Amino acid sequence: QVQLVESGGGLVQAGGSLSLSCAASGTIFRTNVMAWYRQTPGKQRELVATITRRSSTNYADSVKGRFTISRDNAKNTVYLQMNNLRPEDTGIYYCAANIQLMGRSRGDDYWGQGTQVTVSS
Secondary structure, eight states: OOEEEEEOOEEEETTOOEEEEEEEESSEEEEEEEEEEEEOTTSOOEEEEEEOTTOOEEEOGGGTTTEEEEEEGGGTEEEEEEOSOOGGGOEEEEEEEEEEETTOSSEEEEEOOOEEEEEEO
């Protein structure tokens, strides 16, 4: 089985920075596309950024120029560097990934438990 564990969340003042990490564990053959989502109470879950295995990236308009997604394929880990944070960035950040396990012919989607990011004004 696969487990995704996020880390790096916390409280930061507006204009500050945080760096999130998400490490996948299990008998992993290959990690395919990885992504970060965020969710606030009463709001729909939002796709923040995605990154392919070859590091092609895509970002939500609201975070372009401020957030950077990256990955380490050898470590099955995805990162999210968040700069110039705003109060509206507050939420629970989840990582997600399509992961192919050893002995299986295709990947499946997995989600982490989430990490809280709070930006104060």
